Amino acid sequence: YYNQDTFIYLDGEFVKADQAGTDLFGQSLHYGYGAFEGLRAYSTHHGTRIFKAEEHFERLAYSCNAINLPYQWNARQLVAETYQLLEMNNLRAAYIRPLVFSGSNMHLTSATTSKIMIAAWEWGPYLGQNLLRVCTSKIQRPNPKSFRIDAKVSGQYINAILAASDALKNGYDEALLLDQEGHIAQASSENLFIEKDFKLYTAPLDHVFPGITRETVIDICKALHIEVIEKKLTLQDVHEADSAFLCGTAAEIIGIKEVDHITYKEDWEHTIGATIQRKYKQLVLEEENYEVII
Numbered sequence: 001y002y003n004q005d006t007f008i009y010l011d012g013e014f015v016k017a018d019q020a021g022t023d024l025f026g027q028s029l030h031y032g033y034g035a036f037e038g039l040r041a042y043s044t045h046h047g048t049r050i051f052k053a054e055e056h057f058e059r060l061a062y063s064c065n066a067i068n069l070p071y072q073w074n075a076r077q078l079v080a081e082t083y084q085l086l087e088m089n090n091l092r093a094a095y096i097r098p099l100v101f102s103g104s105n106m107h108l109t110s111a112t113t114s115k116i117m118i119a120a121w122e123w124g125p126y127l128g129q130n131l132l133r134v135c136t137s138k139i140q141r142p143n144p145k146s147f148r149i150d151a152k153v154s155g156q157y158i159n160a161i162l163a164a165s166d167a168l169k170n171g172y173d174e175a176l177l178l179d180q181e182g183h184i185a186q187a188s189s190e191n192l193f194i195e196k197d198f199k200l201y202t203a204p205l206d207h208v209f210p211g212i213t214r215e216t217v218i219d220i221c222k223a224l225h226i227e228v229i230e231k232k233l234t235l236q237d238v239h240e241a242d243s244a245f246l247c248g249t250a251a252e253i254i255g256i257k258e259v260d261h262i263t264y265k266e267d268w269e270h271t272i273g274a275t276i277q278r279k280y281k282q283l284v285l286e287e288e289n290y291e292v293i294i
């Protein structure tokens, strides 16, 4: 992720990544009490462009607010500083990781101070480019009554790590997780869409993380007059679908070949997912006018 020439942004300054640090007596390290984001910059014909940059920084503010972690920055300014960071690291396309973490405090009480760091590095599609083999996980998503599942909070990702690593250990590429009611919610760090009879279905917002890519997919579908139905999905719905795909900033749009060894019959290239995948690429690369599509 970095070498001796890499810069990161740390609380208003650009510093060498290998010389930056934090103290070991903080709630983020001990309790996972931090909030973060994942953005992507693309090398477009108009230069480097971060896709939906302000939306991501606004969600970071929302996540901090959800857990009472002080957030004292301005989205527009952070976007400008992120562009500067990309330039300093000679990155034309990159994955970008802002993290807000608590200052020194070991109490189990709301943080009183916080800092922000932003790092960027080259990263291909998170789950690769081949169709995925996924399984349903024994590990459930956190209960929304015990955790703010709409916030991107560090500690919550232990759930993702456990589910994804269990799937990998068993020879799969990714896991699908059930929500507290036993419905299929999403993958460890991507949202799920299934296609059935030329319509798309995805789990409703109060059961999943509100992915920005999920929203983009819905907007692309609106522009293409493809119906998207938000409803609780059963395992049977997922197994009996015509096709399915995952979406997220890191993974982008990636098709699923099989779920629990049940292979989708539809040839991926002929699915709605494949169309969305092409449109998404055009959008992020600004080959299509954003206003026209959305």
Ligand code: PMP
Residues within 6 Å of the ligand: 038, 152, 160, 186, 187, 188, 189, 190, 191, 209, 210, 211, 212, 213, 214, 247, 248, 249, 250
């Ligand atoms: N679900 C979870 C749990 C995630 O961490 C992410 C990635 N932030 C997503 C879904 C996809 O969200 P987005 O499209 O905003 O990257």
